[in-house]
Amino acid sequence: MSKKTISDFSELVGLGVDPIHVEILEKFAAFKGRVIKGGREFGGNKYPEIPADGIVSAPHRLHNLIRGVYTNQSDKLAQSITSHPKSKWGKEVFHEDDDHWTINYDFGKKYRFPSNIESLRKCYDDGIPIGVIFNLSHGVNKILGLGQVEKVRGTKFKIVPFIPSSKIEEETKEIAYKYEKQRRQRKDYSSNVKEITILARA
Numbered sequence: 001m002s003k004k005t006i007s008d009f010s011e012l013v014g015l016g017v018d019p020i021h022v023e024i025l026e027k028f029a030a031f032k033g034r035v036i037k038g039g040r041e042f043g044g045n046k047y048p049e050i051p052a053d054g055i056v057s058a059p060h061r062l063h064n065l066i067r068g069v070y071t072n073q074s075d076k077l078a079q080s081i082t083s084h085p086k087s088k089w090g091k092e093v094f095h096e097d098d099d100h101w102t103i104n105y106d107f108g109k110k111y112r113f114p115s116n117i118e119s120l121r122k123c124y125d126d127g128i129p130i131g132v133i134f135n136l137s138h139g140v141n142k143i144l145g146l147g148q149v150e151k152v153r154g155t156k157f158k159i160v161p162f163i164p165s166s167k168i169e170e171e172t173k174e175i176a177y178k179y180e181k182q183r184r185q186r187k188d189y190s191s192n193v194k195e196i197t198i199l200a201r202a
């Protein structure tokens with residue numbers, strides 16, 4: 001298991017994580033279960049950054065959708081990861097449901113991505129969760145929420161669901177509610193995402 005666990009998001013700032021990075025993790029937690037078509041809602045590399053919103057207070061990207069591991073240029077921590085049912089190294093995701101899954105992420109034997117490996121290793125050492133995106137099909141991705149690096153062996157990383165404390169669960173509900181309320185106040189109903197939360201259905 002990772003050496004540390006967190007009890008609330010503010011604790012991450014105390015561990016030296018950039019506040020914007022923390023807000024992005026809060027967004028991944030609040031968006032758990034969303035199915036998103038295309039790259040615009042992620043701030044993918046072909047699109048501009050996502051403007052500041054009710055969760056993240058500055059322009060940002062959830063993932064650039066180029067490499068599997070995304071690390072912001074000004075950051076040393078992996079921010080998010082995309083996972084696929086199959087990769088060139090074999091089956092990568094063992095997905096039962098949104099609360100039970102395992103990702104066996106293998107960078108391969110050639111050690112081709114040292115900066116990505118280092119950024120994921122730092123998340124493991126410091127107990128920092130990462131945003132997890134599951135590729136359903138070409139151009140269609142599902143946000144699985146937050147993951148935790150549970151085990152590291154060479155270039156292989158085992159990632160499992162991050163188990164939030166009750167305090168983080170309450171924070172996440174408040175963040176999601178505030179975000180959706182602000183969207184409704186702006187009369188912003190245009191989105192290519194599939195909402196599955198009770199709040200959104202209401």
